[in-house]
Amino acid sequence: MPSPSLTVFIIEDNAWYSELLAYKLSQNPDYTVRQFASGQECLKHLASETPDLITLDYSLPDASGEQIMAQLRERLPEVPIIVISAQEDVSTAIDMLKKGAYDYFVKEADTAERLWFSAQKVGEQLALRRENAQLRQQVGQKFDPARSIVGTSPKIKELLALIEKAARTSITVSLSGETGTGKELAAKAIHYQSPRRDQPFVAVNVAAVPRDLIESELFGHEKGAFTGAVTRRVGYFEQAHGGTLFLDEIAELDLNLQAKLLRVLQERELMRVGGTKPVAFDARLMVATHRDLGEEVKEGHFRQDLYYRLLGLPIVLPPLRERGADVLLLAETFLREFCLHNSMPLLHFSEAARQKVLQYTFPGNVRELKAVVELAAVLAEGDTITPKDLSLRNTLHPEAEANGQESLREQVAGIVQRHLDAHNGNILHVAHVLKIGKSTIYRMIQNNEVRVR
Structure with a gap:
């Protein structure tokens, strides 16, 4: 991962120590470092610039580290704050961490080095957030x-x-x-x-x-x-x-x-x-x-x-049976996507298969259509899907057709069973393909609605 740009504010009233920390961080050319001798000086500067990381001296001339951190937390709730103190008291460190500090360093010989590694970690986290935001924006632009x-x-x-x-x-x-x-x-x-x-x-x-x-x-x-x-x-x-x-x-x-x-x-x-x-x-x-x-x-x-x-x-949302010829557009879309996803040659429906799709009521709606089309792609011989490849069940169980909820339950069981048969009983794969929980399939097996042959 490339080194991300990072703006770091150092709040430290000891000029020599502030220069030490700034010098170490400035070794990374992608870091911009600002130094402030007091908390109030930093707070005023926030009107013109927002940091990605703040180091805060626990003892400042104008206010305590706790007071300054409370004001920073109120204005910049997401920005990491590393408290740097001469106090080695564990209870102080715990208290500051509870109040929102990202980390707590005691002023020692290796503090600048520890800050360097913490800044790298913050930068990586920031880069991931920026990348995620960019991806969400791209998805939003593409999602039509x-x-x-x-x-x-x-x-x-x-x-x-x-x-x-x-x-x-x-x-x-x-x-x-x-x-x-x-x-x-x-x-x-x-x-x-x-x-x-x-x-x-x-x-x-x-x-x-x-x-x-x-x-x-x-x-x-x-x-x-x-x-x-x-x-x-x-x-x-x-x-x-x-x-x-x-x-x-x-x-x-x-x-x-x-x-x-x-x-x-x-x-x-x-x-x-x-x-x-x-x-x-x-x-x-x-x-x-x-x-x-x-x-x-x-x-x-x-x-x-x-x-x-x-x-x-x-x-x-309208049921598929009320959408007319949309069912064929959807079927062709699902078929094309399945073939591309599985690196298969592109298939097409025969005219007889298209008519069979049009005449079916699809009680499971778009989800059932997708499952039927994907199974047909697996069962098809050659580059054409024929009627025998389409596992449609409403003409086989007219008694279930009249029962409403029972009909849908049997339809779902039939789709799951056909996928289990087509994929050699691989429950995890079937759950992934149908986008249902594997626990749902296990429960159907337990209830004797489907079985692994």
């Missing part, structure tokens, strides 16, 4: 909903228009639609077209988090908050600070957590589990569910006040 959400049907044109409107503001967005319609993709499209595109997009499937851990996962916890909490954990809300938090399957949140979520959204601050001080956050919220939240409210499973708080801009 018109290309990522494939289709030309009226339903998709309406969806793209709503996505464009949603991206202009930070209004809460509630996405609904059947399983597999692409709710998370729509949420990403909104985020990466919004002013928050350079900040994190954090996606959480509420249904996949154990109930006894969901509060800690969302809001974080302090060290010692419960058995096993050996360190502080920053929750998803804080991780999404400045960006977007996407809560999928929000209807699965229990009523107790719904009340806490409502308060967090109203106050725009949270309390970590075991914490005593509220933590402010700035994250846009988007939620999704395949259920009808209005019906969930009527049945007493979802709080009405939270429902109205989350409603914001409602966007309904």
